[in-house]
Amino acid sequence: MSDVYAESTTGADPTDPATLARYTTLRLGGAAGRLETATSADEIVHRVQEAERREDPVLILAGGSNVVIGDRGFPGTVVLVRSRGLRVVGEDADTVTVRVEAGEPWDDLVAATVANGWSGLECLSGIPGSAGATPIQNVGAYGQEVAETVTGVQVYDRTDGSVGRIDAADCGFVYRGSIFKYSDRWVVLSVDFRLARSPLSGPVRYAELARALGVEVGDQVPLADARATVLRLRAGKGMVLDAADPDTWSVGSFFTNPVLELEAYELLRERAADLGEPPAWPGAGDVVKVSAAWLIDKAGFVKGHPGPEGVAISSKHTLALTNRGGTASTAALVALAREIRDAVHDRFGVTLHPEPVLINCTI
Numbered sequence: 001m002s003d004v005y006a007e008s009t010t011g012a013d014p015t016d017p018a019t020l021a022r023y024t025t026l027r028l029g030g031a032a033g034r035l036e037t038a039t040s041a042d043e044i045v046h047r048v049q050e051a052e053r054r055e056d057p058v059l060i061l062a063g064g065s066n067v068v069i070g071d072r073g074f075p076g077t078v079v080l081v082r083s084r085g086l087r088v089v090g091e092d093a094d095t096v097t098v099r100v101e102a103g104e105p106w107d108d109l110v111a112a113t114v115a116n117g118w119s120g121l122e123c124l125s126g127i128p129g130s131a132g133a134t135p136i137q138n139v140g141a142y143g144q145e146v147a148e149t150v151t152g153v154q155v156y157d158r159t160d161g162s163v164g165r166i167d168a169a170d171c172g173f174v175y176r177g178s179i180f181k182y183s184d185r186w187v188v189l190s191v192d193f194r195l196a197r198s199p200l201s202g203p204v205r206y207a208e209l210a211r212a213l214g215v216e217v218g219d220q221v222p223l224a225d226a227r228a229t230v231l232r233l234r235a236g237k238g239m240v241l242d243a244a245d246p247d248t249w250s251v252g253s254f255f256t257n258p259v260l261e262l263e264a265y266e267l268l269r270e271r272a273a274d275l276g277e278p279p280a281w282p283g284a285g286d287v288v289k290v291s292a293a294w295l296i297d298k299a300g301f302v303k304g305h306p307g308p309e310g311v312a313i314s315s316k317h318t319l320a321l322t323n324r325g326g327t328a329s330t331a332a333l334v335a336l337a338r339e340i341r342d343a344v345h346d347r348f349g350v351t352l353h354p355e356p357v358l359i360n361c362t363i
């Protein structure tokens with residue numbers, strides 16, 4: 001099967017069709033015990049139920065762009081989510097609500113909303129993966145996150161075998177997280193997004209994006225301009241998938257930006273006093289979000305820093321750990337992640353946490 005999702009032959013045993021390296025953007029990960037493709041919501045439910053009947057562990061895999069799978073793979077059933085489609089399920093004079101099947105490629109959806117004059121997803125252009133995975137970690141970039149537009153998620157609940165809806169208010173959306181992340185309970189079947197009927201983007205919140213667009217923070221710009229500029233900025237950082245560029249063979253940012261209590265933030269400032277002010281943004285409540293990229297860079301890991309056996313920090317972005325091809329393995333990748341995490345902790349007393357979901361491996 002060939003589609004927009006990662007399907008590479010670089011990785012452990014490329015001759016084995018069940019090798020999960022073929023289905024992850026890192027191009028790493030051992031074999032699945034059993035690999036099944038589901039092309040509709042009903043089929044996703046059916047595949048999961050069948051695996052449950054066999055008492056087989058289940059891994060839901062879509063674009064494979066936010067998972068790190070161990071070299072020994074997954075000794076159960078991997079269900080590849082490949083359902084497609086979107087339809088309008090609600091509209092009024094100002095908004096339109098679209099229901100998007102879980103396997104719909106995310107960036108195809110964003111492109112369609114921009115083309116239709118539906119505003120709310122444009123700054124999330126160029127993010128790999130599926131629409132169904134976006135609620136999992138409340139996908140966000142350039143000042144937008146899906147929590148602002150998701151109104152509800154249709155799910156299969158593995159605890160009681162029911163299919164139902166979880167309203168956005170009950171999704172527990174936080175920075176790069178939700179009730180779905182690290183939980184096997186729910187399988188996302190489709191997601192509803194409410195978007196504004198507008199030829200203009202939402203107010204641009206991200207200073208770098210505003211600069212690149214030549215506008216002030218808070219201004220609105222034509223949707224197509226926002227999308228094109230986000231794509232250009234992302235490409236410059238290796239954050240748009242490119243099969244020919246190993247700087248993009250990653251999970252995007254490997255670590256989240258640490259969210260610190262004020263006391264911990266003051267301690268960081270003291271420990272970093274010789275380096276200038278650590279870049280930081282106010283979080284919700286009495287917390288401060290600090291730049292993981294800055295901490296990593298100041299702990300001595302520059303862009304391109306090599307790790308063991310064919311893995312390295314991207315030459316375009318300090319936060320992306322990449323597979324350079326050849327003998328790369330998940331063991332090498334997590335060893336590099338561990339080295340970075342420990343060095344940042346030793347230097348600044350701040351613990352970095354991985355953003356992707358780790359499967360049968362740990363840092």
Ligand SMILES: Cc1cc2nc3c(=O)[nH]c(=O)nc-3n(C[C@H](O)[C@H](O)[C@H](O)COP(=O)(O)OP(=O)(O)OC[C@H]3O[C@@H](n4cnc5c(N)ncnc54)[C@H](O)[C@@H]3O)c2cc1C
Nearest residue numbers: 062063064065066129130132133139140141188251252357
């Ligand atoms: C180059 C690059 C840039 C990136 N940039 C960003 C960015 O700017 N912002 C951002 O937030 N993320 C970013 N990411 C991370 C990633 O693209 C997103 O998290 C994306 O939403 C993951 O989608 P996926 O379909 O690939 O999920 P997968 O990697 O297939 O799965 C991720 C997790 O979600 C679970 N899952 C997937 N689908 C379902 C489902 N239907 N039901 C239940 N569970 C499911 C999986 O079991 C796994 O735990 C980037 C990744 C790369 C490689």
